[in-house]
Amino acid sequence: MSEIKINVNQLTRVEGHGNIHLEATDGKLDRVLWEVTESPRFFEWMLRGRNYDDVSIISSRICGICSIAHTTASLQATEAAFNIKLSEQSWLLRKLLYNAELLESHVLHVLFLVAPDFLGVDSVIPLVATHGDVVVMAVRLKKLAYNLAEVLAGRKTHPITPVVGGWSQLPDIDALKAIRERLEKAMEDMDTMVAVVKTLAPGIPDFQRPTEYVALKDNKEYAFITGKIASSDGGTTSLNDYQQVTNEFCVPHSSSKFTKHKRDSYMVGALSRFNLNSDQLLPRAKKVARELGMKAPINNPFMISVAQTVETVHAVEDAINIIDKLLARGLHEEEVKVKPRAGRGVGIVEAPRGMLIHDYTYDDNGHIVSANCIIPTGQNHLSIQKDFDALAPTVLEKPEEEIRHTLEMLVRAYDPCISCSVH
Template sequence: MTQLNINVHHITRVEGHGNITVNTKDGKIEEITWAIPESPRFFEAMLRGLNYVDVTWIAPRICGICSIAHSTASIQATEAAFGVQLSEQAMLLRKLLYHAETLQSHVLHFYFLAAPDFLGVGSVFPLVNTHKEVVLRALRLKKLANDLADLIGGRKTHPMACIVGGFTKLPEISQLKIMQQRLAQAMDDLRETVKLFKGVKIPNFIRETEYIALKDPKEYAFISGDIASTDTSTA
């Protein structure tokens, strides 16, 4: 009887922290466990009793990758409590800012965290030698997303221009036109991204899972709609 126990602590290519434990017996896997070792940070407790203006700046610090999402959720909760209605312009800019973060996160996930596994290397750094154009494409898209977040939110992460009711400062029309051109020019890189990850071999792994997301009959929901579950129509 041969037993092998593998403990991998602090998985590096995930958006956060994780540990993996694998226990085998006679060449067969008996148990695989995934653990999130990050301790509670008590943001909910920190925010209690604060002025709502301060909450706007603190909530994004929950995460450096999805700070725009936390900022938006915090601001929208305050707006709902106060009955604040956004102008059409402010809502469009807020959605544009959110799309910047979506691109930031997807590029980080696809290229820097997942691609090394799919392309058979240990990290993104060896890709410079084996798939140089893939790395350059990733950097171009990441910079584009960062610049868009900076233009709308005032910073590349932890936005400072977002407040209850709108923004402290709006981008110039000339800046938006330049960004529009850059986004159009990035379409080739985005198509190549889809082509690359459509062609990789993904392990055949299926399990019963409940997925929860926003659902809006009028649009692909990011900051609107109701919370929906795959187990029930709405939650």
């Protein structure tokens, strides 16, 4: 009798703590499990009783990587509760800031966390010696994203100037112009990044598992911070009714809740956005998608990082376009008037890892009575498990180390932010 036992405790190159367990006997799968062991953080409780102007500052601390996404979702939830409408200028600045979030996070995942899997090393550090120019390029792109966020929001991690109803301080025009020049030049780095991903693509496992894909959809643009909740299985859902989609439930092997909608699981993130909205990509990003062989629908979760690459090009292209609009119309100081009122507001954005939800209920004085935050990775945990269930039986004939590596690659493909998911 032959046995395979794989136990990966504390998977590396992901944010947070998660384990992989597999057992097989005589070529038949007995068990495969994606186990989330991160301690619950109860960040919704931290928001209770807080004044509205503190909430986005606290919420941004949920994640050091996606703090702009949490800030944006938080602000939009409060604005919905107070019935505040943003000006065109504030929307443009918010969308521009969001491109900094996408650029930094996607570069980090694709080139620092995923690339080592295809190059036979355990981290990005050995790549400094073998692929130094690519590592330097990745750092340069990350620095550009940080500097863009600094110009707009004071800093990338835990932004300062975005506030309920607008901006506490507008960016400097000359700084915007300088960032635009760097973004234009960064298109050369985008070409290099696409070329790198193209060379790695042959190593992507040929695995298919059709599932339901969920993302925001806006008829006007490739949606990140606007639109309704859409499903690849059909139909849209209003933001306030998000719980009809998420349907959270507990499982004994995870400190994070799981979710499901029309099927036994659904996926959120870059691949879901691509599958639902790829026809709305900007021209250069569309060209890159064709170059990388991307055509919706794509049912291989290992292709998430390729979709992220396409979105990275889109983010740079979009940032240039928005800066041009801002420079053409000019920046104008706007008075931000906030009148708290009792009510509920839901803010939903597309964080780099997928649909992020902040749901707040306020009292008459503008203090939070209750809060609910649903994180992208929490929505993807069940999809990872279902991928395991389908993938594991197909690789059992391979050497044990290769089986382990393939399962690790699958989890890393999702770009999980595990500690955020245990709300």
